[in-house]
Amino acid sequence: MARDTLTGSRIRERRLILGLRQAELARQAGISASYLNLIEHNRRRIGGKLLVDIAAVLGVEPSMLSEGAEAALISTLREAAADSGVPVAELDRVDEFAGRFPGWAEVLAACHRRIATLEQMVETLSDRLTHDPNLAASVHEVLSTAAAIRSTASILAEPGELEPQWRDRFHKNLNEDSLRLAESSRALVSFLDERDTDSPRRGMPQEEAEDYFQSQGFHFPALEDGQLGIADMMAEVPVELSAAARSLVQVALEQYLSDARALPMEPLAAEIASEGIDPVGLARRFGCGLPAVLRRLAVLPEAVLGREAGLVICDASGTLLFRKPVTGFAMPRFGASCPLWPLYTALVHPHVPVRRHVVQQGRNAAAFECMAVAWPQEQPDFGSDPVYRAVMLILPSGQATQDAQPVGASCRICPRRGCPARREPSILKEQF
Amino acid sequence: MGNSGANLRRNKGDSVSAPARPEAVRREEELRMGRHVVLIEDEPNITEAIRFLLTRDGWDVDAHAEGSAAVELIRQAGPDLVILDLMLPGKSGLEIVRELRAHPDMQALPVLMLTARGQLRDREMAEKAGVTRFMTKPFSNAEVLTAVRDLHAQAGQG
Numbered sequence A: 001m002a003r004d005t006l007t008g009s010r011i012r013e014r015r016l017i018l019g020l021r022q023a024e025l026a027r028q029a030g031i032s033a034s035y036l037n038l039i040e041h042n043r044r045r046i047g048g049k050l051l052v053d054i055a056a057v058l059g060v061e062p063s064m065l066s067e068g069a070e071a072a073l074i075s076t077l078r079e080a081a082a083d084s085g086v087p088v089a090e091l092d093r094v095d096e097f098a099g100r101f102p103g104w105a106e107v108l109a110a111c112h113r114r115i116a117t118l119e120q121m122v123e124t125l126s127d128r129l130t131h132d133p134n135l136a137a138s139v140h141e142v143l144s145t146a147a148a149i150r151s152t153a154s155i156l157a158e159p160g161e162l163e164p165q166w167r168d169r170f171h172k173n174l175n176e177d178s179l180r181l182a183e184s185s186r187a188l189v190s191f192l193d194e195r196d197t198d199s200p201r202r203g204m205p206q207e208e209a210e211d212y213f214q215s216q217g218f219h220f221p222a223l224e225d226g227q228l229g230i231a232d233m234m235a236e237v238p239v240e241l242s243a244a245a246r247s248l249v250q251v252a253l254e255q256y257l258s259d260a261r262a263l264p265m266e267p268l269a270a271e272i273a274s275e276g277i278d279p280v281g282l283a284r285r286f287g288c289g290l291p292a293v294l295r296r297l298a299v300l301p302e303a304v305l306g307r308e309a310g311l312v313i314c315d316a317s318g319t320l321l322f323r324k325p326v327t328g329f330a331m332p333r334f335g336a337s338c339p340l341w342p343l344y345t346a347l348v349h350p351h352v353p354v355r356r357h358v359v360q361q362g363r364n365a366a367a368f369e370c371m372a373v374a375w376p377q378e379q380p381d382f383g384s385d386p387v388y389r390a391v392m393l394i395l396p397s398g399q400a401t402q403d404a405q406p407v408g409a410s411c412r413i414c415p416r417r418g419c420p421a422r423r424e425p426s427i428l429k430e431q432f
Numbered sequence B: 001m002g003n004s005g006a007n008l009r010r011n012k013g014d015s016v017s018a019p020a021r022p023e024a025v026r027r028e029e030e031l032r033m034g035r036h037v038v039l040i041e042d043e044p045n046i047t048e049a050i051r052f053l054l055t056r057d058g059w060d061v062d063a064h065a066e067g068s069a070a071v072e073l074i075r076q077a078g079p080d081l082v083i084l085d086l087m088l089p090g091k092s093g094l095e096i097v098r099e100l101r102a103h104p105d106m107q108a109l110p111v112l113m114l115t116a117r118g119q120l121r122d123r124e125m126a127e128k129a130g131v132t133r134f135m136t137k138p139f140s141n142a143e144v145l146t147a148v149r150d151l152h153a154q155a156g157q158g
Helices: A002-018 A022-029 A033-040 A048-058 A062-066 A071-084 A091-100 A102-131 A133-157 A164-197 A205-215 A230-236 A243-262 A265-275 A279-286 A290-298 A342-347 B023-032 B044-056 B070-077 B093-102 B120-129 B141-157
Strands: A310-315 A320-324 A354-360 A366-376 A388-396 A405-407 B035-040 B059-064 B081-085 B111-115 B133-136
Touching: A002 A033, A002 A048, A002 A062, A022 A033, A022 A048, A048 A062, A062 A091, A071 A091, A071 A102, A091 A102, A133 A164, A133 B044, A133 B141, A164 B044, A205 A243, A205 A320, A230 A243, A243 A290, A265 A279, A279 A290, A290 A310, A290 A366, A290 A388, A310 A342, A342 A354, A342 A366, A342 A388, B035 B044, B035 B070, B044 B059, B044 B141, B059 B070, B070 B093, B081 B093, B081 B141, B093 B111, B093 B120, B111 B120, B111 B141, B120 B133, B133 B141
Parallel strands: A354 A405, B035 B059, B035 B081, B081 B111, B111 B133
Antiparallel strands: A310 A320, A310 A388, A354 A366, A366 A388
């Protein structure tokens, strides 16, 4: 949608990377510097021959300036470069790479995501040995018995005389221990087997659940109009999904259903058509909470909402629980997100609606309108601390407004200098 | 805990006599005035194998299978070396080491810890608690003997 309005920003980024002065680019393209300045700040539309000429001077495909490479792909490629540990010489040409070789870039990004998934899995598994008391006890038993057998057997195997009483005693011990080892190793194997049968382990449960929602377009009409219940929906979830992913899907579907009941499709669509996207107005009109409205708006079909929308939900630790991606807004796949997201502003001011215009730092400086609010997950009770969650609706807004705040995706791939919220150094050398 | 180890645990007056020691070892032992080790391990057959090995190497072996009274036992026995399992009934090996190190006269006592969990985190925790050396099950007899001799030699120097 708002893609072509950012052509100017991309020209500017590209020019700065090349270290080309505005006047020089304008001269080579045959326009005035002040006109180029207007273009670079997205105040003049650009297309046709002029776009082709400028692209030629900048040494890129015109489509790369008019469309840009997919922001999510770019940020994944940057993560891949960061995690590879080898210094990557052409980090500043990542979107040229993605633009010229989109297929290969996807392959590289997919490999990176796969590696990240596998690393997480290895971590989970090695944690299991430390934190799962049953498994630790089972392994201890096997290794202790093996230690006893090894010591005893090597005493018996030593050359030279062994007193008959000792020899008999060690033979007896060896027999006992070998029986115990057979028993405990069988127990260990069945323990491991049992844990594995229900999940083919394709990825992290949250990722599997997200893939499922993505495949359904985040929209479940049959659930909304009551044709199918949650149980019927769960029966249709692909069988490859692990049990953990299934339970996440079920929780998300239950939330979806309760939001859809609070804000039924027909009156909601009519309200949006006449009043536009006004979450607080909708909350009043339908007598429900703002969190339900934000969640509901994000999963409406684009035809109903009239525009694309993304959503993130986090818990009080800041961990993302649910993500609906939106064009141009990079969300880290693993690890922590940018603390400047309005989502986190809302989290520290529970119940207070937060609306911010933001520009996500990166190669394509994309602008968004974000609306967020935090709510207690359950009715708070006397004597127990409330547990909050926060939700943020992300609407691409094309044009960056005056008051737009800079935000990132995650620190490692964020170029912003002097950021007070920076957690770790960026891998990017230059500021775009 | 099997019965086979129970009657061996306090070895004085045991029905099975200690293995015969070679002449050279006996002479060495006379020079060194007897070396004494306390072994705390709940696996009776490991206890028996280690007892055999160390007795043959010239050590007096005092074995116990339970963790809760271990600190008192060690303090009373005043051994040259302690061998300790990490996972013990009653009290963990780490706790025992921590309590031992809290006593001023137990600071220099060499402690060899046996464990089935060879993970880095355990090793770090054991070192912090004051374990002198760390051995992962399943170990070989040669490893045990080398560790015990090294620890004793180091303690003798210090």
